Amino acid sequence: MPEQEIELKGTNFTLSVIQIENNDLTLLDAQLKSKIAQAPQFFHCAPVVVDIKALEAFTDFVNLKQIIENNNFVLVGICGHSSKEQKKAVQEAGLAIVNKGSVQKIAKEPAKVVQQEVPAPIESTVIENVPTKVVKGQIRSGQQIYAKNTDLIIMGSVGNGAEVIADGNIHVYGTIRGRAIAGASGQSESKIFCQNLQAELVSIAGVYMLNEQLKEHANLPQCIQVEDQQIIFNQLN
Structure with missing residues (x-):
C-alpha cells in the first residue's frame, strides 16, 4: 500500500496580534482578563501572535506563553524580534517566528483595541x-x-x-x-x-x-x- 504523501502549501491566514510594550507580564495578564470579560466566547481559543517589537531586551517567552495560554488563547508565534538572542529564546520556548503582514491588534498597553491602520485607541x-x-x-x-x-x-x-x-x-x-x-x-x-x-x-x-x-x-x-x-x-x- 503506497504511503500517503504530505503536501505543504503556502497560504494566508488572518490572525490577531497581542502587542506588548513593557516587560510587566502581570499587567499583561490583567489586561487580557479584562478584554476577555467583554466577549468571553469570542476570544475563547482564538489564535494569536505576540508582537514584541517594542521590547528589545525581552526574552522571557516561557512565562509569556504560559500567561497567553492560561487565558485560553492559542499562541501561534512571536513577531517583531530584534536580536539573535530573542530569536533563540523564542525557539527554545517552542514558539514560531512569524513575519507580520496584515493583522489586527486585540490587546495593547493599556489594553487598547484598534485595527492596524487606525492609530487612535478605541x-x-x-x-x-x-x-x-x-x-x-x-x-x-x-x-x-x-x-x-x-x-x-x-x-x-x-x-x-x-x-x-x-x-x-x-x-x-x-x-x-x-x-x-x-x-x-x-x-x-x-x-x-x-x-x-x-x-x-x-x-x-x-x-x-x-x-x-x-x-x-x-x-x-x-x-x-x-x-x-x-x-x-x-x-x-
Missing part, C-alpha cells in the same frame, strides 16, 4: 441592563459600543475599524463595515441584522467569519445566525 462605551439600547448615527473608526445583557440597535452604519458588541441581538439600519459581535456572553440564539453587509468580522456566541469568507453574502441585507456551530445567512427582502 473609544469604548458600555451600556448595561436596559431593555434595548438604541444608538443614533455613524459608529466611527476607533469606537466600540457594547450592549451588556441586552440588544443593540444602530440607527446608522458601522464604519471600518469600529466595533459593535451585544450580549443579545444586533440590528444595524445601515452598512456594517467594521466588526459585529452578537451573543458575546455565549447566547447562541442571538442574531445580527443589517441592511448592507461589508463587515470585517461577524461573530455570534464565539462562532465567527472574517471578511474574506463573507464576500458571497456582501452588499446585501442579511439576517445572520448560528445553527450547529455554523454561521447561517438569510437574505432580508
Whole structure:
C-alpha cells in the first residue's frame, strides 16, 4: 500500500496580534482578563501572535506563553524580534517566528483595541441592563459600543475599524463595515441584522467569519445566525 504523501502549501491566514510594550507580564495578564470579560466566547481559543517589537531586551517567552495560554488563547508565534538572542529564546520556548503582514491588534498597553491602520485607541462605551439600547448615527473608526445583557440597535452604519458588541441581538439600519459581535456572553440564539453587509468580522456566541469568507453574502441585507456551530445567512427582502 503506497504511503500517503504530505503536501505543504503556502497560504494566508488572518490572525490577531497581542502587542506588548513593557516587560510587566502581570499587567499583561490583567489586561487580557479584562478584554476577555467583554466577549468571553469570542476570544475563547482564538489564535494569536505576540508582537514584541517594542521590547528589545525581552526574552522571557516561557512565562509569556504560559500567561497567553492560561487565558485560553492559542499562541501561534512571536513577531517583531530584534536580536539573535530573542530569536533563540523564542525557539527554545517552542514558539514560531512569524513575519507580520496584515493583522489586527486585540490587546495593547493599556489594553487598547484598534485595527492596524487606525492609530487612535478605541473609544469604548458600555451600556448595561436596559431593555434595548438604541444608538443614533455613524459608529466611527476607533469606537466600540457594547450592549451588556441586552440588544443593540444602530440607527446608522458601522464604519471600518469600529466595533459593535451585544450580549443579545444586533440590528444595524445601515452598512456594517467594521466588526459585529452578537451573543458575546455565549447566547447562541442571538442574531445580527443589517441592511448592507461589508463587515470585517461577524461573530455570534464565539462562532465567527472574517471578511474574506463573507464576500458571497456582501452588499446585501442579511439576517445572520448560528445553527450547529455554523454561521447561517438569510437574505432580508
